[in-house]
Amino acid sequence: MKKVINESGIEVKPLYTAADVEASGGMEMVGEPGQYPFTRGIHRDMYRKQPWTMRQYAGFGNPADTNQRFKYLIANGQTGLNVAFDLPTQIGLDSDDPLAEGEIGRVGMSIDTLRDFEIAFDGIDLKKITVSLTINGAAAILIAMYLAMAEKRGYDVKELRGTAQNDILKEFIGRGTWIFPVEPSIRLVGDTIEYCATHAPKYTPVSVCGYHIRESGATPAQEMAYAFSIAKAYADDAIKRGLSVDEFAGRLSYNFNIFGNIFEQVCKFRAGRSLWAKIMKEEYGAEKPGSMWLRMIAAGGGGGLTFEQPEVNIVRGAYYALISALSGTQTMALCSYDEAYTIPTEYSARISLRTMQLLVEEMGLAETVDPLAGSFYVETMTNEMRKKMEEIMAETDAQGGIVKMVSEGTIQAKVSSQAYLMQRKIESGEFPKVGVNCYRNEQEEDHPVEFHPYNEADAQVQIDNLKRTRAERDNTRVDAALSRLRQDAAAGRNVMPALVEAVKAYASVGEMTKELVNVFGRYQEPIRF
Amino acid sequence: MTDSQRRIKVLLGKPGLDGHDQGAKVVARAMMDAGFEVIYTGLRQTPEQIARIALEEDVDVISLSSMAGSHLPFCRKLKPLLEADGLTDKLWVIGGNLPAQDHAALRELGFKGIFPSGSKLDAICDYIRKEVK
Numbered sequence: 001m002k003k004v005i006n007e008s009g010i011e012v013k014p015l016y017t018a019a020d021v022e023a024s025g026g027m028e029m030v031g032e033p034g035q036y037p038f039t040r041g042i043h044r045d046m047y048r049k050q051p052w053t054m055r056q057y058a059g060f061g062n063p064a065d066t067n068q069r070f071k072y073l074i075a076n077g078q079t080g081l082n083v084a085f086d087l088p089t090q091i092g093l094d095s096d097d098p099l100a101e102g103e104i105g106r107v108g109m110s111i112d113t114l115r116d117f118e119i120a121f122d123g124i125d126l127k128k129i130t131v132s133l134t135i136n137g138a139a140a141i142l143i144a145m146y147l148a149m150a151e152k153r154g155y156d157v158k159e160l161r162g163t164a165q166n167d168i169l170k171e172f173i174g175r176g177t178w179i180f181p182v183e184p185s186i187r188l189v190g191d192t193i194e195y196c197a198t199h200a201p202k203y204t205p206v207s208v209c210g211y212h213i214r215e216s217g218a219t220p221a222q223e224m225a226y227a228f229s230i231a232k233a234y235a236d237d238a239i240k241r242g243l244s245v246d247e248f249a250g251r252l253s254y255n256f257n258i259f260g261n262i263f264e265q266v267c268k269f270r271a272g273r274s275l276w277a278k279i280m281k282e283e284y285g286a287e288k289p290g291s292m293w294l295r296m297i298a299a300g301g302g303g304g305l306t307f308e309q310p311e312v313n314i315v316r317g318a319y320y321a322l323i324s325a326l327s328g329t330q331t332m333a334l335c336s337y338d339e340a341y342t343i344p345t346e347y348s349a350r351i352s353l354r355t356m357q358l359l360v361e362e363m364g365l366a367e368t369v370d371p372l373a374g375s376f377y378v379e380t381m382t383n384e385m386r387k388k389m390e391e392i393m394a395e396t397d398a399q400g401g402i403v404k405m406v407s408e409g410t411i412q413a414k415v416s417s418q419a420y421l422m423q424r425k426i427e428s429g430e431f432p433k434v435g436v437n438c439y440r441n442e443q444e445e446d447h448p449v450e451f452h453p454y455n456e457a458d459a460q461v462q463i464d465n466l467k468r469t470r471a472e473r474d475n476t477r478v479d480a481a482l483s484r485l486r487q488d489a490a491a492g493r494n495v496m497p498a499l500v501e502a503v504k505a506y507a508s509v510g511e512m513t514k515e516l517v518n519v520f521g522r523y524q525e526p527i528r529f
Numbered sequence: 530m531t532d533s534q535r536r537i538k539v540l541l542g543k544p545g546l547d548g549h550d551q552g553a554k555v556v557a558r559a560m561m562d563a564g565f566e567v568i569y570t571g572l573r574q575t576p577e578q579i580a581r582i583a584l585e586e587d588v589d590v591i592s593l594s595s596m597a598g599s600h601l602p603f604c605r606k607l608k609p610l611l612e613a614d615g616l617t618d619k620l621w622v623i624g625g626n627l628p629a630q631d632h633a634a635l636r637e638l639g640f641k642g643i644f645p646s647g648s649k650l651d652a653i654c655d656y657i658r659k660e661v662k
Contacts, residue, residue: 087546087597091573099575102602103546176548176572216551307647340646341628416554423555427649436647451628454598525571529558 006264008221010384016376024383029274033369036281037274039382040370041328042293047366052324053331054356055132055297059084059109060343061458062465063120066109070124072346076353081124082132082297082333084108085142090177092138092513095462104459107343108134111142112466112508113473117149126150132163132207132297132331137179139166140188141512144499147200152504163204163253166192169230170209172406172523173415174216179513182407184520188495190237195496197238197248206234207253207297214257215303216412217419220264221385223257224272225392226411228279229402235284245284249291256296258320258327259304263381266372269298269327271386298329305340309435310449313337314351321355325365326372332356343452409526417529466508473506481505482515489519537661539590542570542579544607547597552625552646556594559650565590565657576603580610583619589661592622592642601631604638611639620660624648 004012013020021027029037034044043049056073058081059066070081085108088100094112095104104110109120121131135142143164150160168185171178178185192205210218210227218226231252238248256272258265277292286292300320305313314337324332334352336344344352359365372378396402405411425431432438481502488498495516502512541557543550550572557569568586570579583591591611595603600623611617622642623635632643642660644653 091546093546099546102599103597106599107547107597171548174548174551176550178548307645341626416551417558419551420555420558423559423650427651451630527569527571529554529561529569 006261008219008264008268008385008388010264010381010388012381016380018376020380021376021383024380025387027379029383029386030373030379031274036289036292037277038293039270039274040373042273042295042330044369046328046369047325047360048369051360051366052329052356053080053130054078054353055080055082055331055333056336056344056349056352057082057084057134057333058344058349060107060452061105061109061455062462063109063111063116065105065458067120067122067124069346069349070120073349073353074124074129076350077357078353080130080132080331083120083134085133085135086110087177089142089509090135090137092141092179092509092517094508094510095459095466097510101459104462106454110459110462111145112462112510113469113506114145114148114152114503115465115469115506117145118152121149121153126153126155126160126162130161130163132165134165136165136168136171136175137177137185138509138513139164139168140192140495141499141503141509143192143196143203143205144496144503147203148500148503157200159202160200161202161204163207164192165209165255166206167209167230167255169233169402169406170212170227173226173411174212178523180516180520181523182403185523186233186237186403189234190241191494191496193234193238193248193251194241194243194494196251197243199496201251204251204253204295206251207255208234209255211255211257211299211301213415215301217415217417217422219418220260220268221388222392222415224268224275225389225396226402227254227256228272228276228389229393229396232279233401233403239284245280245286246288246291249280249284249286250288250293252295254294254296256298257301257303258298258323259301259316262319262323263377264385265323266326267378267381267385269296269329270370270378270382271389273328275386275389295330297331297333298324298327299332300324300334302335302339305335305337306433306435307340309441310337310340312435313340314355317352318355318358321359322365325359328370338449341449341451345450345452347450407526409528412526413528469506470508477505478502478507478511481507482511485512486515486519489516536564536566537590537657538566538568538586538588539592539657540568540570540579540583540586540588542574542582542591542593543572544574544576544579544593544595544603545597545599546573547595547599548572549596550594552596553594556624556650556653559654560657563654563658565654576607576610579607580614580616583611583616584614588619590620590622590657591616592624595623595625595627598626600625600627601634604635604640608638620657622653622657624653
C-alpha cells in the first residue's frame with residue numbers, strides 16, 4: 001500500500017482505531033465546547049446559538065462603488081463586511097501620488113481621507129454589520145479613520161465592534177504591503193492594541209494571519225505555528241508596555257486558510273484552538289477564558305483554486321466552506337470561483353455567499369457542535385497536528401524567534417522554497433490537482449469568466465475629490481495635527497491619539513504616512529532564495 | 530551549454546505596488562535551476578528602476594511578474610524607457626494574472642513572451658532558452 005504523508009508532514013494511515021488515539025496522547029485535550037482547552041470550540045453552543053458570520057472580501061473603485069457592492073452583499077444576507085483597499089491606500093500613498101498611477105481603485109477601494117470612509121459606509125448600520133478592514137502597513141491610520149467615522153456617525157466607540165487585519169509581520173512574509181521597517185512596524189501594532197484596550201475595548205485591532213503565509217508556501221501546520229509565533233511577538237510588545245494579558249488578549253483574532261486535505265484542515269483548527277489556549281494560559285498566565293480563545297475567520301483560500309476549469313472552483317469552494325463549518329470558525333469567507341482571473345462579479349460573490357448559506361439552511365452544519373469529535377482518525381490527527389505545530393514553534397524559537405527570522409528573510413526564503421517544490425510536484429503530477437495535472441480538458445474551452453470592469457476615469461474622480469477635500473478642510477488644523485503626529489512618533493509616544501486627531505481634520509493617508517516615514521524610515525526588503 | 534557560452538542573464542522584476550511575489554520567486558528559482566543568472570528586483574519597482582537595472586546589468590531578458598491588474602499602464606510607461614536605453618533587442622517577457630483580452634496589447638508593447646497564470650515553469654525556461662541566441 002502506498003505511503004501517504006499529508007502536507008504538514010504527518011503520515012496518514014488507512015485505518016485508525018482507539019489504539020491510535022491512545023498512542024497519540026489520548027482524549028486528554030478534547031474537553032468540552034466552551035471550556036479549556038477549547039479543542040471543540042470556544043463557545044458551548046457554537047452555531048446553534050449563532051451561525052458563523054459571513055464576510056466576503058469586497059471593495060473596488062471609488063468609495064461610492066464599494067458602498068453599492070456592500071449594500072448588495074448585505075441585501076443578499078451577508079452578515080459582516082471585509083473591506084478590500086487598493087494598493088496605494090494599503091501602502092500609504094494618496095491617489096495623486098505619481099506612484100499610484102494605474103493602481104487607483106484596482107484591487108480594492110481607494111481611500112484618501114475620512115470623507116471617503118463616510119461615503120463607503122454610508123447607510124450601513126455599524127452595530128448590525130461588523131466591519132473588518134484588510135489593512136496592514138497603513139493599519140494604524142485606517143483604524144483611526146474607522147473609529148473617527150463611527151464616532152462622527154454617533155456610535156459609542158466604547159461599544160463599537162469590528163476588526164482590522166493589522167498583522168504586519170505576516171506582510172513581510174507574504175502579500176508585501178509593508179511601509180516601515182520591522183521594529184517600528186511592530187511598535188505601531190502595539191500602539192493600536194494599547195489604544196484600543198482603553199478607547200475601543202470591543203474593537204479587535206489585530207487579526208493575525210496564517211492565511212497569507214500558507215498562500216506563500218507554508219504547510220498547514222506551519223501556517224498555524226508561524227501565526228502563533230507572530231501573535232506572541234505582538235503580545236510581548238503589549239506586555240512590555242505594561243498591559244496585562246487579560247486586558248488585550250481577548251481582542252486578538254486570527255485569519256486562517258483552507259485548502260487541501262479535509263481532515264488535515266479540520267484537525268489543524270481543533271489542534272490550534274487547544275494549543276493557543278495552552279500558550280495563553282500556561283505561558284502568559286491568562287485567566288479570562290476570552291484571552292485563551294482562538295477567535296478566527298477561516299477562509300476558503302485562493303491558493304487551492306485553479307485557473308483551469310474555473311467553474312470547478314465553485315465545488316472546491318463548497319468543500320472549503322464545509323471544512324470551515326466543521327472547524328468551528330467564528331467567521332467564514334470564500335474566494336469566488338473567478339478570483340484566479342478577476343475581482344469577483346456580483347454574480348460570483350453571490351454564489352460564494354449562497355454556498356455558505358446552504359450549509360446553515362439545508363445541510364445541518366449549524367445544528368451540532370464539533371460533529372467530528374470522537375472519530376479515531378480526527379482525534380489522532382488533532383493530537384499529531386498539535387505536536388507538529390509545537391515542534392515548528394520550538395524550531396522558530398531556536399532560530400532566534402519569528403521577528404529575527406522575518407527581519408533576515410529566512411522565513412520568506414523557506415516558504416518560497418517550499419512553494420517552488422510544490423509547484424514542481426504539481427507540474428510533474430506527483431501532487432494531483434484536478435484540471436491542472438489530471439482530468440484536463442483536452443480542448444480548453446472559453447472560460448466562463450466575466451471580467452470586472454476597471455474604469456480608468458474613476459481614478460481622476462478620486463483625485464479630484466481629494467483635491468476638493470484639501471481645499472475645503474481647515475489646513476491650519478491639519479498642519480497642527482500632523483506636527484503632533486511627527487512629535488509623538490519621534491518621542492516614542494503612542495501615535496493613535498495624534499492619528500485620530502489628524503484623521504478628524506481630514507488629513508490624508510499619504511500625508512500621515514509621510515510623517516511616520518520621516519521618523520521611522522522605510523523597510524528594505526531582504527532578498528534571499 | 531558549453532563553458533565558453535555566456536549564461537543567459539534574466540532580469541525578473543515586480544512592477545508597481547503589488548506585493549504578491551510567490552509566483553515571481555517560484556519562477557526565479559526555476560530560472561536559476563535552468564542555469565540562468567537571475568536578477569530578482571524585489572517588490573515595488575517603477576518603470577525607471579526596471580529600465581535602469583536592465584541597462585546596468587546588461588541582461589538578455591527583461592521579465593515582469595504582474596498579479597494585480599496594472600500590467601498595461603505599467604508596460605506603456607516602461608516601453609519608451611527601454612527603447613530610449615536601446616534595449617529593444619532584448620527579449621521582453623511578462624507573466625502573471627494577464628487576461629487573454631490584454632495579450633494583443635502586451636505584444637504590441639513589445640512583450641514577445643506572455644505567460645499567464647497556469648503556465649508551466651519549464652515552458653517559460655524553454656521559451657527563454659530558445660529565444661535568446
